[in-house]
Amino acid sequence: MSDFKALVIEKNDGAQSITLKDLSDSDLMDGDVTIRVSHSTVNYKDGLAITGKAPVVRRFPMIPGIDLAGVVESSSHPDYKPGDSVVLNGWGLGETHFGGYSERARVKGDWLVPLPQGLRADEAMAVGTAGYTAMLCVLALEAHGLEPSMGPAVVTGAAGGVGSIAVALLAKLGWHVIAVTGRTSEKDYLEGLGASEIIDRSELSGPGKPLGKERWIAGVDAVGSHTLANLLSMTRYGGAIAACGLAQGLDLPASVAPFILRGVSLLGVDSVMCPRPKRLVAWQRLARDLDRAKLDATRTDITLADVPATAQAIIEGRVRGRMVVTIPG
Ligand code: NDP
Secondary structure, three states: OOEEEEEEEEEEOOEEEEEEEEEEHHHOOOOOEEEEEEEEEOOHHHHHHHHOOOOOOOOOOEOOOOEEEEEEEEEOOOOOOOOOEEEEEOOOEOOOEOOOOEOEEEEOHHHOEEOOOOOOHHHHHHHHHHHHHHHHHHHHHHHOOOOHHHOOEEEOOOOOHHHHHHHHHHHHOOOOEEEEEOOHHHHHHHHHHOEEEEEEHHHOOOOOOOOOOOOEEEEEEOOEHHHHHHHHHOEEEEEEEEEOOOOOEOOOOOOOHHHHHHOOEEEEOOOOOOOHHHHHHHHHHHHHHOOHHHHHHHEEEEEHHHHHHHHHHHHOOOOOOEEEEEOOO
8 A cells, every 4th residue: 555645625514625635545446457647637627626616526525637647557457557558538537536636546447548659648638638529529520521621610719728729630630720719819829729710709709690601611619608609600501510618608599590501510529428439539630630849839737736726727718728737656
């Protein structure tokens, strides 16, 4: 039994707190693979969990962190052996099962994917759930038959995590990318990632018409609410929007007009319970299609001690791109 450090969320008398604690192996939850965690990240969902703004955490105490990367220390799972580099996104990590803000994790081997060839552990966490979800969105658009020659692709929440990686991926794949952001001060950053046009998000965040001018054939939406309704109403005939987020709201005040008059499709994207074969494809494509220099441009490096303040900042929309948490141990 050895000690390790982890961030722990506790709830007492209805009030939630988070503290860096010393734990031992006997505190870990059940699983067939034990991992020395080297890196994690902070996603919007981690922000919701740590601030308690939404009921992401389903049991207390909880080690938050929906992502981790590290090296297998011990395993009784047939696919993994000590020394293997692995990545884990979702599957209830940081919600129902102890998560990534910890020097050690014990998890189900079935949840893991091998660290893709060509990516380091810190790069995999610069991608994280946000980037892997952006890739799932791109895969959904491709499966719909859409390609760059058909017209532009729009990305909302563009300066955030999902948005930044979506812009970089789509641009690398040859799309004309229209980035929608509330932070027009990030114009240089977004153009650096490959955006060809920038739209102020206020143009799309209010109530719109059932049908608008056709502006794009494809889209990745991390925002929901009126923004998603407007995206749909401005999608060209036969196009599609991949929806994965709710940064503006959980509602969708839309009409059926784009669906029944323009054959537009709304493609739902979930990363948490996404089946393993699709995860493997997404990670292989990320290793192949994501420009490393652009990934580096999105990232800020922090420590475990910085995570609570970063969680607050991401909920307030003050985080740009992706955060990488380095975990010594
Ligand atoms: P970030 O906070 O990094 O990015 C969200 C971005 O949305 C912000 O940076 C901001 O972009 C924009 N935004 C914030 N508030 C508003 C608002 N009120 N109106 C319009 N735009 C707003 O979060 P992530 O990238 O980690 O996650 C994005 C969303 O995707 C979240 O809702 C998250 O829960 C969801 N998600 C869903 C997954 C799934 O499996 N379906 C997986 C991963 C994420 P800007 O400053 O450019 O305007």
